[in-house]
Amino acid sequence: MTEQTEPVPARPRVFLVDDHGMFRAGVRAELGPTVDVVGEAGTVAEAVAAIALHVPDVVLLDVHMPDGGGRAVLEAVRQTHPQVRFLALSVSDAAEDVIGLIRAGARGYVTKTISATELADAVRRVADGDAVFSPRLAGFVLDAFAQRDNTPVRDPELDLLTNREREVLRLLARGYAYKEIASELFISVKTVETHVSSVLRKLQMSNRYELSRWAVDRRLV
Amino acid sequence: MPPRFGPPIGPPAPYPKLYRRAEGRILAGTAAGIAEHLQIPVIFVRVTFAALLVPAGLGAILYAVFWAILDVDPADRARGKGSRNLGQLFAFMGGAVVLAVVLAIVGVSGPYLLFWFLGVVGVGGVVIWRRADDGLRERWAAITPRNPWLAMMLARDRTATTVRLVGGGLLVLVGLIGFLAATGELSAIRDGLLFGAALLVGVGVVGAPWLAKIVTDLGNERRERIRSQERAEIAAIVHDQVLHTLALIQRSSDDPREVARLARGQERELRNWLYKPTASPTERIAAALEAAAAEVEDTYAVAVDAVVVGDCDVDERLLPLVLAAREALVNAGKHAKVPTVSLYAEVEPEQVSVFVRDRGAGFDLDTVDGDRHGVRGSILGRMKRHGGKAEIRSSPGDGTEVRLTMQRGAVS
Numbered sequence: 001m002t003e004q005t006e007p008v009p010a011r012p013r014v015f016l017v018d019d020h021g022m023f024r025a026g027v028r029a030e031l032g033p034t035v036d037v038v039g040e041a042g043t044v045a046e047a048v049a050a051i052a053l054h055v056p057d058v059v060l061l062d063v064h065m066p067d068g069g070g071r072a073v074l075e076a077v078r079q080t081h082p083q084v085r086f087l088a089l090s091v092s093d094a095a096e097d098v099i100g101l102i103r104a105g106a107r108g109y110v111t112k113t114i115s116a117t118e119l120a121d122a123v124r125r126v127a128d129g130d131a132v133f134s135p136r137l138a139g140f141v142l143d144a145f146a147q148r149d150n151t152p153v154r155d156p157e158l159d160l161l162t163n164r165e166r167e168v169l170r171l172l173a174r175g176y177a178y179k180e181i182a183s184e185l186f187i188s189v190k191t192v193e194t195h196v197s198s199v200l201r202k203l204q205m206s207n208r209y210e211l212s213r214w215a216v217d218r219r220l221v
Numbered sequence: 222m223p224p225r226f227g228p229p230i231g232p233p234a235p236y237p238k239l240y241r242r243a244e245g246r247i248l249a250g251t252a253a254g255i256a257e258h259l260q261i262p263v264i265f266v267r268v269t270f271a272a273l274l275v276p277a278g279l280g281a282i283l284y285a286v287f288w289a290i291l292d293v294d295p296a297d298r299a300r301g302k303g304s305r306n307l308g309q310l311f312a313f314m315g316g317a318v319v320l321a322v323v324l325a326i327v328g329v330s331g332p333y334l335l336f337w338f339l340g341v342v343g344v345g346g347v348v349i350w351r352r353a354d355d356g357l358r359e360r361w362a363a364i365t366p367r368n369p370w371l372a373m374m375l376a377r378d379r380t381a382t383t384v385r386l387v388g389g390g391l392l393v394l395v396g397l398i399g400f401l402a403a404t405g406e407l408s409a410i411r412d413g414l415l416f417g418a419a420l421l422v423g424v425g426v427v428g429a430p431w432l433a434k435i436v437t438d439l440g441n442e443r444r445e446r447i448r449s450q451e452r453a454e455i456a457a458i459v460h461d462q463v464l465h466t467l468a469l470i471q472r473s474s475d476d477p478r479e480v481a482r483l484a485r486g487q488e489r490e491l492r493n494w495l496y497k498p499t500a501s502p503t504e505r506i507a508a509a510l511e512a513a514a515a516e517v518e519d520t521y522a523v524a525v526d527a528v529v530v531g532d533c534d535v536d537e538r539l540l541p542l543v544l545a546a547r548e549a550l551v552n553a554g555k556h557a558k559v560p561t562v563s564l565y566a567e568v569e570p571e572q573v574s575v576f577v578r579d580r581g582a583g584f585d586l587d588t589v590d591g592d593r594h595g596v597r598g599s600i601l602g603r604m605k606r607h608g609g610k611a612e613i614r615s616s617p618g619d620g621t622e623v624r625l626t627m628q629r630g631a632v633s
Contacts, residue, residue, distance in 0.1 A: 113524070135563060139528035142567065146531065173528045174576045174622075175563030 012127035015056040016040035017047040017073055018089070019065045023112070027060065027089075030116035035123055044068055048076045055081055057127045061106065063090035063097050074104045087126045089114075098137050099144070102203050108132025130193045131200035138172035141203060158206040161199065168195045241291045247312045251287045274323045281320050282340035289347035338400035345392025462490055481560075482522040489515055500532075506539055506573065507532040510566050513547035517562075521554030524561045531568030533629070539573060541607040542627040548599040549577035549623035557581025557621065572628050580620040600625075 014035045016024045024040045031037060038054045041047035044067040051059060051073070059077070061070040070088060077084055086106040090097060091113075098109050107126045110119065111134060122132040133141070145161045161169070164185075171181045178196075182189045242253035252270060256263035273280030401410065466487040473479040502512035507529040514525040535543065546564070553562040559581035566575045596613065600623060604611035609627035 135526055135528050135565070139530050139565070142530045170565070170567065173530070173567075174565040175526060175578050 011036050012057040012123055013038045013054070014123055015047075015051055015054060015059045017042075017051075017059060017065075017070065018062040019043065020062075023062075027119070031120055031123065034120040044072045044076075047073045051077050051084060052080060056084060058123050059084055059086050060089050060123070061086050061101075063088055063101055070101060070106075071104050074101070074106060078105050085126050085129070087122060087132060089119075098140055099203070102137075102200070105204070107200065109137050110134045111136070125193075129197075131196045133169070133172050133196060133199075135173045135175055138169045141199060142166065142169050142173065144208065145202075158202050159208050161202065165195050165199050168192055169199060172196070239291060241288070248284070248316060249288045251284055251291060254291060255287070274320065278320055278324050279336065281316075282336060285344045286340060286347075289344045335400060335404065338396045341396030342393050342400065343396075345389045345394075345396060347389075458491075458494060463487060478522045481524075482519065485524055486515075486519055489518070504534060505532050506535050506543065506566070506568060509535050509543045510546060510564065510575070513543060513550060514564050517547070517550040517554045521551070523554045523557075523559070525550060525554075525564055526561060527564040527566075529566045529568075533568050533573070536630055538607060538609075538627055538630055541603050542573060542575060542609060542625055545600045545603050545609075545611065545625050546575045546577060546623075548603075549575075549625070552596065552600075552623075553577060553579040553581065553621065556584070559620075570629070572626055575625040576622060577625075578620065578622040583615045583617045583619050583621050585615070585617055 012035050014031065014037050016027055016037060017040070018024050018027075019042050021042060024042070028037050028040070035058075038056050039050050041050050044065060047059075059073070061073060063070045070086075070090075074086055077086075086101075086108075088098075088101040088106040088109045089112055090101075090109075091111065102109060107129075108122060108131055110122050110132060114122070114134070125132050141161075145159075145166075167185060168181055171184060176184065178189050178192045181192050185192075239258045240254050241250040242257060244250075244253070246253050247267075252266040253263050256266045259266075270280040270284050273283060466483050470480050470483050473483070500508040502509045510529055511527050514527040517523065518525050533539070546566070550562060550564060553559075557579040559579050561579075563578045564575070565578075566573065600613070601611050604625055604627070607627070609625065611626075612624040613621065614624070615621035
């Protein structure tokens with residue numbers, strides 16, 4: 001995963017992809033004051049074309065859509081515009097959806113019940129190149145990287161979490177905000193973000209059986 | 222079980238059924254099975270079969286008929302011993318050689334020959350009709366009551382079926398022709414046979430498309446039936462729950478809290494139905510905590526974000542933990558005055574930890590009245606009594622977090 005460090009404008013340019021028009025309208029209204037919504041699309045083909053046209057900072061991506069879903073958009077766009085970042089947004093928090101999208105390259109995952117301010121925060125964080133974990137995603141990751149006696153560890157760099165990363169994920173799963181985690185662990189918010197980004201990298205790169213199993217369940221390897 | 226008085230009376234000993242034995246068999250286990258049934262050493266049975274070979278190979282016919290009729294002992298099959306092996310193949314080859322030698326020496330003639338051919342016809346027929354188990358045959362009959370053979374061809378393992386059909390058919394054909402030839406009727410009905418064969422080919426050519434259509438229709442029909450069953454199940458869920466909830470939401474549309482509560486509850490139900498394997502809340506801790514969260518959501522109209530990592534059985538140590546966590550959720554639902562509460566639980570090899578957190582009103586632990594039973598009795602006291610730890614962090618205006626830890630028992 002390459003870390004993009006180019007300057008990001010104060011108001012991130014956001015593109016919405018969701019097959020429910022009502023939901024797009026709602027998100028647009030909610031995010032309106034804090035970000036620039038540059039466009040929206042309801043189908044995979046429309047989305048791929050329009051994202052290539054607008055090149056937004058962040059794409060809010062629905063997981064479940066006809067014609068291949070968010071995953072299809074992600075793959076098509078990443079080939080041509082790797083600088084576009086994706087935040088997956090879905091009603092489903094089933095493990096295979098979450099892990100599948102993250103492994104395909106999304107930098108975060110939140111559920112659609114998220115509040116407007118939290119969503120705006122998440123968009124800003126993804127635009128800055130950081131990762132966004134919902135409490136449930138943090139729980140999944142802890143579960144997937146749990147120490148089991150019979151788990152082969154091929155690459156300790158990728159297949160294991162450090163104690164600090166584990167602590168950060170636990171607090172995320174307990175519903176702590178980044179600022180609260182920082183003060184709880186006596187570290188800076190920036191360090192918290194670094195830990196979460198490194199967990200995201202492991203989540204995307206590791207070959208742990210638990211991760212590939214979830215991906216295989218939906219044929220997403 | 223009915224109450225018993227006096228000495229226990231077991232069920233009557235089952236009438237011993239004749240089976241082929243997979244254990245200790247040489248050929249197909251027929252002799253071994255008969256020996257066990259008659260409770261005599263198996264060597265006697267084998268010698269009898271061998272001796273009966275002398276009158277025109279009668280022993281071989283008898284053996285084949287027994288083989289075709291008898292089932293493998295289900296007990297053997299349950300132990301995974303029913304499958305064939307290479308030793309049997311050699312035994313069969315040896316048996317065939319012996320049979321050929323015996324027949325060459327004693328010669329076969331007259332009425333014995335008729336027995337032979339009738340035996341072959343019978344074995345052929347049985348081979349076609351017996352496919353491993355009765356359950357399968359009933360299924361075939363159920364698929365197409367009027368032509369079970371058609372269903373048989375559609376059944377799952379087609380290779381085995383084809384082998385059996387062709388092999389059995391050949392046996393029947395050879396036996397019939399031989400029988401007719403031996404009785405001297407063959408020449409008489411040869412023209413008839415030819416005619417019959419021609420007729421069969423003709424009917425085959427005419428009927429093939431129709432047969433093919435029936436086969437496809439049958440497959441389509443089965444798929445359609447499965448699909449409509451699934452649809453019926455979904456319709457039941459939608460009708461019983463979703464429509465009901467939507468009606469309730471319309472009726473209470475002036476009460477946003479109630480609407481949120483209804484929507485949240487329905488969402489949970491659907492999610493559980495769609496994504497989660499169901500586990501009993503009385504047995505598994507993840508299910509127990511999620512059930513507690515659901516109950517609090519329903520009662521106090523708050524959203525509980527429950528995240529559980531790992532899972533284990535609920536035992537007498539962990540039950541108090543679940544109850545204390547539930548109490549903490551209830552307190553948050555009642556007093557925090559915020560729309561969401563977080564529940565996080567992690568099952569580790571040595572301990573289980575539960576965290577209940579809200580960003581609500583908070584309170585000063587020192588000023589809690591002695592009669593506030595919830596916090597002191599149901600959380601702190603309960604955890605202490607059962608050897609666990611409970612810690613409450615709260616300050617007015619800054620939310621509350623309840624941390625519960627319980628060591629796990631020796632068994633994992």
